[in-house]
Amino acid sequence: MRSLKRVFGGPKVGTDVTQEVPIMEIEDVHSARATSELEPIYVKSMELRSLIDVQEVADELRIGNIMVLEISTLMNQDPDELKRAIDQLKGICQAIGGDVGRLTESKVIATPRFVNIQFKRA
Numbered sequence: 445m446r447s448l449k450r451v452f453g454g455p456k457v458g459t460d461v462t463q464e465v466p467i468m469e470i471e472d473v474h475s476a477r478a479t480s481e482l483e484p485i486y487v488k489s490m491e492l493r494s495l496i497d498v499q500e501v502a503d504e505l506r507i508g509n510i511m512v513l514e515i516s517t518l519m520n521q522d523p524d525e526l527k528r529a530i531d532q533l534k535g536i537c538q539a540i541g542g543d544v545g546r547l548t549e550s551k552v553i554a555t556p557r558f559v560n561i562q563f564k565r566a
Contacts, residue, residue, distance in 0.1 A: 516550035
């Protein structure tokens, strides 16, 4: 026991042990960080009416939200513009690591990074 006291330097005679051991205050950063790091992911729906709406969808995807798009209005008004909008949406999703898929005849889903769509096998 004496050899351990020599190695680790036990308290000297006449000194107060509490003065030798520094006291550190530990902040509970884990709980504060956990609440600020986890942002909710929303599933949002909107009507895709023109190419201009693709920018709003892109913004939502970049912040991590999932978008369900109603395309019937654009499909009925201008199928060529719908094709351009979907092509832009595919490019955006590919660039951010997301995915695009058709849910129904008039609904499309676009997902952000880390959310993949598993397509039904034919």
